Amino acid sequence: MSEPRVAPYVWVTWISKLLAGDAHCAWAAWFRAHHTYDRLPSDFDAAKWASEHTAMVREQAEALRQASFSVSLEDQNAFRLLGQQGVTLGGKPDIVAWRDGEVRVVECKTGQPRHADTIQVMIYMLVLPHAQPVWRGRTLSGCVHYQTGPVDVPAEALDSDFRARFREMMAQVGGGTALARVASFNECRFCDIGRLDCPERVEIQPDDGADNHDLF
Numbered sequence: 001m002s003e004p005r006v007a008p009y010v011w012v013t014w015i016s017k018l019l020a021g022d023a024h025c026a027w028a029a030w031f032r033a034h035h036t037y038d039r040l041p042s043d044f045d046a047a048k049w050a051s052e053h054t055a056m057v058r059e060q061a062e063a064l065r066q067a068s069f070s071v072s073l074e075d076q077n078a079f080r081l082l083g084q085q086g087v088t089l090g091g092k093p094d095i096v097a098w099r100d101g102e103v104r105v106v107e108c109k110t111g112q113p114r115h116a117d118t119i120q121v122m123i124y125m126l127v128l129p130h131a132q133p134v135w136r137g138r139t140l141s142g143c144v145h146y147q148t149g150p151v152d153v154p155a156e157a158l159d160s161d162f163r164a165r166f167r168e169m170m171a172q173v174g175g176g177t178a179l180a181r182v183a184s185f186n187e188c189r190f191c192d193i194g195r196l197d198c199p200e201r202v203e204i205q206p207d208d209g210a211d212n213h214d215l216f
């Protein structure tokens with residue numbers, strides 16, 4: 001069962017994947033922004049992920065402390081920022097670290113590097129100076145930490161093109177017009193919106209094409 005939200009609400013990772021091109025079903029983000037719903041159960045091992053992720057966050061936070069940074073973690077960094085069109089953006093950076101004039105957003109990822117992770121950090125860098133008074137007027141840099149090592153995100157990544165794409169995405173996902181649904185097995189199998197809310201959900205992997213051809 002789904003219920004309309006009182007006002008649109010967007011979680012950062014719903015739009016980071018779309019901005020990165022790692023997801024294509026904009027309807028999923030639009031639906032989540034405008035509804036609460038019963039999520040499908042997942043076979044994702046959340047306990048294993050939480051354990052690995054927590055260990056990474058602790059390790060990176062300790063490394064930053066050793067380098068004379070002060071750090072705030074997860075729930076300490078949670079924000080909700082209301083925009084001018086009545087849409088609220090929510091997020092929770094893993095680590096915010098500061099030392100002298102430097103402020104750094106650090107996100108820890110247990111999986112393979114994805115462009116969406118960099119975009120997620122860029123959104124945090126863009127939004128935190130507006131969402132939390134302590135960072136007002138500050139320029140933030142960022143970093144995504146993978147098990148294979150760090151990927152730095154310089155402050156200069158927040159250029160006018162990115163700001164415009166972010167603004168447009170927030171307007172579209174938070175807007176009243178439903179966005180395009182792009183149903184595919186590869187995307188639907190990781191989506192928690194069930195068929196009651198999304199009748200186009202693809203649940204069966206398509207067969208390989210027939211081999212009775214001479215194309216190659």
Ligand code: SF4
Binds near residue numbers: 193
């Ligand atoms: S189930 Fe598939 S088509 Fe439906 S919202 Fe999710 S990703 Fe989009």
